[in-house]
Amino acid sequence: MxxxxxxxxxxxxxxxxxxxxxxxxxxxxxxxxxxxxxxxxxxxxxxxxxxxxxxxxxxxxxxxxxxxxxxxxxxxxxxxxxxxxxxxxxxxxxxxxxxxxxxxxxxxxxxxxxxxxxxxxxxxxxxxxxxxxxxxxxxxxxxxxxxxxxxxxxxxxxxxxxxxxxxxxxxxxxKKTRYTSSTPIYLQTLSALEATIEEFYKTEKSAKFYAKKLNITAKHLNRITKTTLNKTTTGLITERILLEAKRLIVHSDNSLSLIGQSLGYDDYAYFSKVFKLKTHKTPLEFRKEYRL
Structure with missing residues (x-):
């Protein structure tokens, strides 16, 4: 690939x-x-x-x-x-x-x-x-x-x-960027979460999985991501998946179904549905529009 x-x-x-x-x-x-x-x-x-x-x-x-x-x-x-x-x-x-x-x-x-x-x-x-x-x-x-x-x-x-x-x-x-009011513990946990998502996002999509990896409850992990980023844990996982999907859709010539499979979606129709829900475009529409 x-x-x-x-x-x-x-x-x-x-x-x-x-x-x-x-x-x-x-x-x-x-x-x-x-x-x-x-x-x-x-x-x-x-x-x-x-x-x-x-x-x-x-x-x-x-x-x-x-x-x-x-x-x-x-x-x-x-x-x-x-x-x-x-x-x-x-x-x-x-x-x-x-x-x-x-x-x-x-x-x-x-x-x-x-x-x-x-x-x-x-x-x-x-x-x-x-x-x-x-x-x-x-x-x-x-x-x-x-x-x-x-x-x-x-x-x-x-x-x-x-x-x-x-x-x-x-x-x-x-410049009042994000995290200026976050505690060091929250920032350390967020950093650990992003590293863990980076390692497992292609196979693991559940917020509970990442909370267990970090030895905290899913509820507390969600509190941390909401406080630091105003995003849910699930939202962060989905964002990482979609970012990689966009990279591969635009910057490679691999088939869209193969890209979906590489991100853990064996059913291309479901992958396309998730992608369109978040970007308002199908993978094919996104590839064509961006390359133009």
Whole structure:
């Protein structure tokens, strides 16, 4: 069964000593990867892009976002995205594995940062002019350090990335994004739920299954998802199934019945019914409309 291309750090130019981290000037990065960025693809790493010039469109999992100077985007492993630019962009890009960050900060997790809390949180922030220049200095220093072979450069890069994430988190929370009033326990449980859904969504559709996996009641799990996301547990499971269905319907040439089977629906008619109930289109209508 054909799938969406998944890129990894090893495919990009890198220092051998930094196989779990990559940084580049955005203009150079896009030039070297001109055959990739405009086509839908996934990554198996965390990615951060900072735009200083240019404009265009960034589509992430069927949601479109405007690119302009001051835009910062965050992507987590597994998200499907592509870029379409109207004007030549400039800025910085870096990406890294989860281990790269958490090795240097053993008492911290990437999920502590609000843009990495959940796939339901917006993957971007737009900086005002007065905030751009401070962040630009950090990104530039990361890029310079990456392309030099200096002692302790990995440690310095990790520290700079941490500072970038801290400053961006403060600005992100100021925008009143989700979870600002949620407790740490609720956020940890939500993160665990999303990871568990990611593992089992193709075969398990019941909220009770996930509650049992997390050792809590289905009622309490539903309270957590309603408090943090204003969604039910069942709603989150269905959203994940539909997202993968959309990815495969649009970005692969597999038959629609085979796509349904891969998501746990042996009866295509039922799969089509569920899909239409949520999207108001049949799988075939969705494929035709999106490709047009």
């Amino acid at each position: 054909k799938t969406i291309p998944i890129l990894n750090i090893a495919q990009f130019e890198k220092e051998e000593s930094l196989s779990d981290f990559y940084s580049n000037d955005l203009k150079n990065h896009l030039l070297k990867n001109k055959e990739i960025f405009h086509r839908p693809h996934k990554h198996d790493f965390y990615l951060c892009v900072f735009f200083l010039k240019g404009c265009g469109l960034h589509e992430v999992d069927f949601n479109s976002y405007t690119v302009s100077p001051g835009s910062v985007f965050f992507l987590m492993p597994g998200q499907t995205h592509y870029w379409k630019f109207d004007k030549q962009p400039e800025g910085y890009i870096f990406f890294h594995s989860q281990d790269f960050y958490e090795f240097h900060f053993s008492n911290k997790k990437l999920q502590q940062f609000p843009f990495y809390y959940s796939y339901n949180n917006p993957p971007y922030i737009h900086l005002t002019v007065d905030k751009i220049y401070g962040l630009k200095a950090y990104f530039n220093e990361v890029n310079l350090e990456f392309h030099q072979n200096l002692p302790f450069n990995k440690q310095k890069i990790a520290s700079l990335v941490d500072l970038i994430y801290i400053d961006l988190s403060r600005l992100y929370v100021d």
